[in-house]
Amino acid sequence: MPVMVNGPDEARLRRAFLEEAEEIVQRLSESLAHMEESADRELVNEVFRLTHSLKSESALMGYQSLSRLAHAMEDVLGKVRSGSLSLGREALDLLTAGADRSAVMMADISRTGTEDGADVEDLVGSLAVLVGKESAPGAPAGPAAARTLASARGEPAFDAVELRRIEEARDRGESLVRLTVRVLPDEPMKFARAFLVFSNLEQVVNVIRAVPPMDGLPTRDEEYAETVFYLTAPPGDELLEGASRVDQIESTAVERIGFPGAAAGVDASVAAEGAGEGAPTEPQARPAEKSSIRVDTRKLDELWSFVAELVIHKAHISRLCDGVARGMEAAMIHEELLESADSLEKLSSGMQQAMRDTRMIPISIIFSKFPRLVRDLSRKLGKPVELALEGEDTEIDRSLVESLSDPLTHIIRNSVDHGLEFPEERVRLGKPEKGRITVSARRQGGTIVIELADDGRGLDTERIRRKGMDMGVPNASAMTEAQVRELVFLPGFSTKDVVTDVSGRGVGMDVVATRVRTDLRGDVELASEPGRGTRVILRLPLTLTIVNSLLLADQGQLYAVPLSDLDSTAKLPAADISLEDGAEVAPWMGEVIRVHSMSGLLGGDRPSRDEYFAVVLRHGDGRAFLIVDELMEEREIVIKPVDDLVNPLRLFSGVSILEDGRLVFILDTSFVRRDNF
């Protein structure tokens, strides 16, 4: 049977599959379109490889019809490759129809989770006629799929994630090993014994899968009398022997087994050939967030328990209303109401937390695309790269996933392209030949910190400074290192000449900065040590929808500044304000920063007073005063997106509606940074 998964893993796996398969089908369609013009050998190989991947991956997920269709296409292309079939109009039309049908089927799978009802027999039949053999209706999806699904040697059907890890290990020159561990019959804790071996193994090799699995305490300890570990390990058995050298083990058996890819009947030369060519595959833009989501039932249970409690409180309050009607004593009502309000507050914050949890999803959904991205880039550029991913379990808000994927991809591409040196240079510098990129995620309080580090050449701040001076950035010559690094985020720095000029990065970092700072209300900073590497650090709010903010009022309208964008509040005497280069400035903490007023931002004049209420806004390193009529309270607000039509100045990142119906505009403080330069 296909991969056995349940619960949230299934959705995650399916999503990973769809993402990959959608990309394959898209490239398939593109390549077939090119074939219309000219079908050289390389192109045929590419298309062959794509159909082959589609076949294997869909078979692994149990999508038999899709796999069957891809297999029929692969057969035709196999004949074309070997020269026994010429690629005529009919073949091209059928293959294109096959690619189109696959795309439709995947859209169905994406919507319903199954391919039920898909009929591919017409196409499969026509394709089979082309290769000169009639396909038996209802036959399984060919020998390859059959072998992967139910191996004669009893190997499990690895899922997409496992396959990827195996593939990466193969690229590192490791082999796939089946380690069978038998525990002595008198061991009273067989699971713990097997777990001890597992834990030792995990420290030296990559365990891909354990049968039975190692997660959670088993109900039947006896099942662990024999445990099979599928793992990838470098040549030599010493590591494995060392790890399984614990007490109470009856026997261990080490077998090196073939890679599942090889078992699937791929023509190895084609696989190798195909993989080396073509543009590095950038992960495609993710399909728009689905209107239905899968939520862990435990999270829903938790929410439900809050609802149950809510019902009790409702009853309590109804009773109090009755009490009022019956002339209950005011002091008593007051006391009970206070108690109720207190409980309701706890409840609502609990519900908010639980609700937010349902929106959370592990960041591995983004990270899982990086090994492939790095591998492709590494091959294309001829730079061997080792990629380490850390903190993949870190949960982020679903709404962040889409916007975060591109900037991270961008940064990684920069790292491989510009950050890492070529192997010869690295060797000359006494560095390991293989460059290293580490991508890590962790939660720090209410913030998600994502760090992308490479051990490449680092930023050449002097060259960036010179570039800045050339571009006419004021004060570039006197800037601190940190300020110079910040120049990389300027729009002008993404020009072609800089890419080749600045040793380091520069390509489109302004886009990254805008996305992270403005769209995601986070921050990004660069750290670098010449010759040692560069780190890009992203800090993102845990969620985009509820934000702690300070409410401000100006000319009767309410505004809010997220606390993360607020440095402090201040009283600003009018006498402190002066003019510098036509802009109003005032001293603050030993610096001179810009002064804005809310009315000024909206095109009016600053009201005339002796002393103003102001907040000090911050955006990255930038600070600026903002004068308002009134500073109000601090509170959590729920942010709703704002239409650009009512926000022509892009001053606001959203709106919120208070419980009394008043509208609050949420300030987008990115103008503060723009002022700096």
Added chain:
Amino acid sequence: MGAKILIADDLSFMRMIQREILTERGYTIVGEATDGLDAVNKFQALNPDLVLLDITMPNMNGLEAMRKIFTINPKARVIMCSALGQQSLIVEAIRAGVKDFIVKPFKPERILSAIDKALQA
């Protein structure tokens, strides 16, 4: 041989059995602790090659003591002693890095072979 071993168990009877088995094999018992806190203090003071740590002890249980010991020396060799039914605690201890575990009641060979293997590793 003669490796230095610290025994931690709140039952004096249990400590006695362990002491006898181990001394007979030529190990040196550098100390005996009667609760978790005592075990941590003695570990720090005596720097033994290996600790035999009971899970159920008063005044800081074995798991907590294990964690403290690992913060003092992340490479410490610790063997947990547990009763049947404490499998989840053992798994937790393995995650934290203990070298092996022994389930009570145990035969002398068990404790010896576990210690021998842990000291070899």
